[in-house]
Amino acid sequence: MKYRVAVAGLHIESGTFSPLRSRAEDFLTLRGDEMCERYPFLSSESFADLELVPLVHFRAMPGGCLVAADYDRMKEEIIERLRDGAEGVDAFYFDVHGALSVEGLEDAEADLLGSIRAELPSKAWVTCSQDLHGNVSEKLWRMTDVMTTYRTAPHVDWMETRERALALLLRGLRSGRKPHRAYVSIPVIVSGEMSSTEYEPGKSLYAPLAEESQQAGIWDASLWVGYAWADQERVGAAVVVIGDDGDAVKSMAELVARRYWEQRKNFTFITEAAEFSKCWQEVIADDAGRFFLSDAGDNPTAGGAGDVTDTLERLLCAQSNGPQKKSVIFASIPDAAALHEMEQKGVGSMVRVKLGGKLDPLHGREIEVTGEVRFLLGGENAQGVLRVNCVDVIVSEKRRPYHLRADFIKLGLDPECVDVTIVKIGYLEPELKAMAWRHMLVLSAGGVRADFWEQKYEKRRRPLFPFERDFSWEPEAKLILG
Ligand SMILES: [Zn+2]
Incomplete structure (x- = not known):
């Protein structure tokens, strides 16, 4: 038997501090089979039981806030294609960057995935891959069964990450049981210039994740740095861990989050x-x-x-x-x-x-x-x-x-x-x-x-390092049992 997996996405990193606006015409749009070039690994034997149902994928280089009317049109196309071609799918793959800002929306990815989820069969799974500069809200996390992100910046593992999002999904589908999943939102935001994984502390924070994802009871441990240039409450770092041992998943999420928190003052410009x-x-x-x-x-x-x-x-x-x-x-x-x-x-x-x-x-x-x-x-x-x-x-x-x-x-x-x-x-x-x-x-x-903390934020969470520097915090993972 084959698992049918629909895929769609709206991939852009867009901020709110520039008067620049992103529009539909800035996006490269791949429809239907054109999308298959994004997932060449699917031809390998290990994905033989996955049948991809490609819907539509929009991708643009980073820019300003996406114009609301254009977002609505793109969302509508995703939903229409989902209704037309994806009846009875086993899963949906949400292939996004994770730092989409849309005029008038606080959490655009959660808005989009919420509308998609409403169209999916209630038993369908959702997997999601992101850039580590995505801002993962609890709301978004709650709508996903599998969620993973890059482990490198500069991002050399983008293809590997897409493959992992689908491999983890298959692992779950084959087992017939959803993984347990833990989430920690870390009240720290640093900029891209401070968080290259080629320099410390980014290097040591990301290096162990691959090995930790192999530990007993763990399927994947992922860490997001977040995206600083959006005035939204969700801005910040995050950890998502999934696996088949609830206790192990929760403690791994807290370990990765604590390790990040302890290094917060060591993030500096890499040059x-x-x-x-x-x-x-x-x-x-x-x-x-x-x-x-x-x-x-x-x-x-x-x-x-x-x-x-x-x-x-x-x-x-x-x-x-x-x-x-x-x-x-x-x-x-x-x-x-x-x-x-x-x-x-x-x-x-x-x-x-x-x-x-x-x-x-x-x-x-x-x-x-x-x-x-x-x-x-x-x-x-x-x-x-x-x-x-x-x-x-x-x-x-x-x-x-x-x-x-x-x-x-x-x-x-x-x-x-x-x-x-x-x-x-x-x-x-x-x-x-x-x-x-x-x-x-x-x-x-x-x-x-680069010195984003000089920028005026109105909606960000408080406290949030480095805006506030002296507060204590203990990681407490949210856990959803599979
Ligand atoms: Zn990035």
């Missing part, structure tokens, strides 16, 4: 962090080249708009007035209108353009710059390079990440051959890290500022 002027002093004093700066406050891969000009403006000012000019790559400012003007003039010509400050006018203004068009790349990922005062500013049509060396090479740029590369990012992705001689994090303006 030196400072205001731009301080970072630039270090740049000037350093002659080795390959100096990387993260313009972290406007990191589009964490939900920033990407077109905040604050750091670029300070950089151009430092180049004009400082003791010496450096060769700099600045990645990037998304601005379709400015790129269009560059394209009109062509490579080699001088242009004067108004740059940035359109998606997020709250944290940075539109600036006017004059420069030489050095490179143009057409097609779906249209980009151009504008050289302004020894700074090669990448102007892109759309918001996009710069994580690979190839992202620069194809624009005629090479971070290995310039003094400084500034990327709108937090911690450096592996290829950038490999190129960097030195790396500093700029505490810059934007919707995802």
Whole structure:
């Protein structure tokens, strides 16, 4: 016999502190069989008794709050497809990021899964995989039978995690008995820049989970860091443990949570962090080249708009007035209108353009710059390079990440051959890290500022570390018996 498992998801990390809005057209939508490419492991023998019923999957790069009407439409499509194609399914796989913010909703994933659950047969199971930057509320947890998340940041185990969510589901379905499941919400929130699993304390907090998931009575132990840039009560770290021994499940959840709590004061930026002027002093004093700066406050891969000009403006000012000019790559400012003007003039010509400050006018203004068009790349990922005062500013049509060396090479740029590369990012992705001689994090303006505790929150829970620093807390797991 085969277990029929319907799958759908709405995958985005979206914050509430940027005026940027995410819309339906920002999402890559896979419908029906197109979705199968997300789960190539299902062709293996160990999944032979699973029949996938792919419904629809929406995925976008991080951004601002999703517009309510667009969310409603996407939710409606999931529900309609569920009604049409998923009658009598044995289970549902909720394939999401976990930090979706929607205008007017406090807990969007719980809202969506609640509506899905209402359509499922009452006996159907629910499994869920998430990014460890998801904010897991008790409400969401209560609607799932299996829940697991990444164990790495940068996230290299995304495929493994999807596989685990389905393998654990199958393990349960085959046994015919739901696992016991424990949940602890930890009153601690740290930012992505502080919680890489390549550095302490993230490294030691995540490393034991794989082995602990193999212990007697335990099926899986998962730990979420949470997502800081949303003003919601659910924001915080969380632990979910499942297994077939209730006592073991509960104590494992409390152990993982306590271990996290005890390390809370040791989460720091994984590299030196400072205001731009301080970072630039270090740049000037350093002659080795390959100096990387993260313009972290406007990191589009964490939900920033990407077109905040604050750091670029300070950089151009430092180049004009400082003791010496450096060769700099600045990645990037998304601005379709400015790129269009560059394209009109062509490579080699001088242009004067108004740059940035359109998606997020709250944290940075539109600036006017004059420069030489050095490179143009057409097609779906249209980009151009504008050289302004020894700074090669990448102007892109759309918001996009710069994580690979190839992202620069194809624009005629090479971070290995310039003094400084500034990327709108937090911690450096592996290829950038490999190129960097030195790396500093700029505490810059934007919707995802690295020093998030300076941001005004109204709805967050209290107490919550690091907003409140001196309070005691004991982990007490909630337990649902299978
Ligand atoms: Zn993440």
